[in-house]
Amino acid sequence: xxxxxKVERLSPKKAPALERLAHFGEIYSLFxxxxxxxxxxxxxxxxxxxCSALGCPLRNHIPYWLxxxxxxxxxxxxxxxxxxxxxxxxxGRICPQDRLCEGACTLGADNFGAxxxxxxxxxxxxxxxxxxxTIDYPKINSKKRVALIGSGPASLSAAxxxxxxxxxxxxxxxxxxxxxLLTYGIPNFKLDKQVVARRFEFLTKAGVKLHLGVExxxxxxxxDLTRRFEAIFVGVGARKSVKAGVENENAKGVIGAIDLLxxxxxxxxxPTRKNPYDLKDKKVVVIGGGDTxxxxxxxxxxxxxxxxxxxxxxxxxxMPGGKKEYINAKEEGAEFVFNRAxxxxxxxxxxxxxxxxxxxxxxxxxxxxxxxxxxSAVTIDADIxxxxxxxxxxxxxxxxxxxxxxNGAIIVDENGRSSDKRIYAGxxxxxxxxxxxNAAADGKKAAFAIIRALLA
Ligand SMILES: Cc1cc2nc3c(=O)[nH]c(=O)nc-3n(C[C@H](O)[C@H](O)[C@H](O)COP(=O)(O)OP(=O)(O)OC[C@H]3O[C@@H](n4cnc5c(N)ncnc54)[C@H](O)[C@@H]3O)c2cc1C
Ligand code: SF4
Numbered sequence: 050x051x052x053x054x055k056v057e058r059l060s061p062k063k064a065p066a067l068e069r070l071a072h073f074g075e076i077y078s079l080f081x082x083x084x085x086x087x088x089x090x091x092x093x094x095x096x097x098x099x100c101s102a103l104g105c106p107l108r109n110h111i112p113y114w115l116x117x118x119x120x121x122x123x124x125x126x127x128x129x130x131x132x133x134x135x136x137x138x139x140x141g142r143i144c145p146q147d148r149l150c151e152g153a154c155t156l157g158a159d160n161f162g163a164x165x166x167x168x169x170x171x172x173x174x175x176x177x178x179x180x181x182x183t184i185d186y187p188k189i190n191s192k193k194r195v196a197l198i199g200s201g202p203a204s205l206s207a208a209x210x211x212x213x214x215x216x217x218x219x220x221x222x223x224x225x226x227x228x229x230l231l232t233y234g235i236p237n238f239k240l241d242k243q244v245v246a247r248r249f250e251f252l253t254k255a256g257v258k259l260h261l262g263v264e265x266x267x268x269x270x271x272x273d274l275t276r277r278f279e280a281i282f283v284g285v286g287a288r289k290s291v292k293a294g295v296e297n298e299n300a301k302g303v304i305g306a307i308d309l310l311x312x313x314x315x316x317x318x319x320p321t322r323k324n325p326y327d328l329k330d331k332k333v334v335v336i337g338g339g340d341t342x343x344x345x346x347x348x349x350x351x352x353x354x355x356x357x358x359x360x361x362x363x364x365x366x367x368m369p370g371g372k373k374e375y376i377n378a379k380e381e382g383a384e385f386v387f388n389r390a391x392x393x394x395x396x397x398x399x400x401x402x403x404x405x406x407x408x409x410x411x412x413x414x415x416x417x418x419x420x421x422x423x424x425s426a427v428t429i430d431a432d433i434x435x436x437x438x439x440x441x442x443x444x445x446x447x448x449x450x451x452x453x454x455x456n457g458a459i460i461v462d463e464n465g466r467s468s469d470k471r472i473y474a475g476x477x478x479x480x481x482x483x484x485x486x487n488a489a490a491d492g493k494k495a496a497f498a499i500i501r502a503l504l505a
Pocket of ligand 2 (some may be wrong): 107
């Protein structure tokens with residue numbers, strides 16, 4: 050270990066920008082059987098590993114599996130990584146590591162370049178699968194049953210740990226496919242959908258029942274669920290698009306980010322489900338500066354947009370998303386306008402032809418109060434405007450008596466338990482729009498609390 054003075058940090062190879070714009074396939078290759086151990090060997094094996102304790106919401110035992118793979122013990126690395134994380138090969142691909150584990154790595158702080166934790170994590174499990182490793186579950190051996198509402202990373206994680214404890218779990222998902230935003234949000238070029246489907250295949254083989262096209266509150270009531278199940282986990286996400294609050298926001302040509310991304314993914318699954326948004330040769334402006342905005346500009350470019358411009362009201366350093374996705378977007382030709390806040394969608398005959406933006410200044414610090422500079426409005430031409438301004442909580446009145454915060458979030462205690470002691474919640478439904486790894490950590494915590502409550 051500790052070869053960081055001799056070996057520099059590497060990221061996995063990515064396809065050249067022009068090549069990757071021609072399709073929606075993943076852009077990164079996997080670290081091979083030489084790169085993964087060599088890169089893992091850079092780890093210092095800190096006594097108090099900040100990557101795990103401070104950086105990773107799941108508290109993954111990162112130095113353990115780095116050491117195992119560095120010693121070419123692929124089986125141990127696979128087992129260690131999959132023991133603590135419900136789907137390491139998914140999170141290794143999509144976590145914004147610069148803000149999490151890699152951002153906390155001692156080598157990064159010392160300017161040697163953080164260990165490439167995410168890429169190694171993905172490679173350990175993917176090469177394990179290639180070599181025939183599987184995720185084994187015991188038989189369902191408990192008569193207690195748990196219902197999970199929604200099938201995003203929060204519920205996928207909860208179902209994984211319930212199945213491991215032999216507890217019968219049934220997932221109720223309103224969409225036609227499982228995975229939540231892992232499936233119909235995060236684009237395929239960041240996360241191949243087969244990778245998500247594979248985890249659900251493991252679970253259904255283990256005895257977890259998956260009911261697709263079933264909406265809680267409509268097709269099944271909480272009364273039905275509480276009669277049939279001993280505990281319920283609510284992982285319904287936060288899906289209400291935040292509006293820009295500007296004039297003409299409902300004009301033709303103004304699209305919500307999720308509407309665009311899910312329509313594109315639906316067509317990738319089934320070419321007969323044609324994406325209704327034609328972006329070919331269009332001037333596309335995306336409002337927002339987070340991960341969703343990066344996904345939208347990159348999607349627009351793959352759909353053949355003439356140009357794709359991201360307009361963000363703060364500066365580059367205040368962008369809330371992962372750095373690597375911003376760099377990827379720039380490489381692919383996305384343009385960026387910083388410190389401009391939209392004040393109006395400019396329309397002609399009812400359709401968007403541009404957005405008017407005003408210059409902003411920040412009172413103090415990159416994320417301080419924004420001040421709009423009066424008289425600074427300019428118009429950016431646009432045929433299509435995509436709003437990627439975040440997500441709020443959707444209506445949850447069907448939860449029948451479960452206490453909600455003023456903003457609609459489900460109020461839970463430190464074990465993910467709601468005001469109704471049989472109902473647990475986690476992920477975006479409880480914390481607001483966040484990250485897949487936070488949803489996974491919430492689902493895991495709630496599953497352990499449910500197991501303690503049911504099997505005590
Ligand atoms: C475009 C986009 C890109 C993102 N990129 C990243 C990224 O790169 N990295 C990252 O870590 N995070 C990313 N995120 C955030 C991440 O996807 C979410 O934080 C995470 O998916 C939340 O998980 P969840 O399980 O709480 O909810 P969701 O993933 O939203 O899943 C909720 C599920 O519940 C279902 N549902 C809702 N209501 C009902 C009901 N009444 N009955 C039955 N089913 C119901 C929904 O159909 C959905 O399938 C991104 C988000 C978006 C929108
Ligand atoms: S789950 Fe995310 S934060 Fe944790 S080790 Fe993996 S990539 Fe890093």
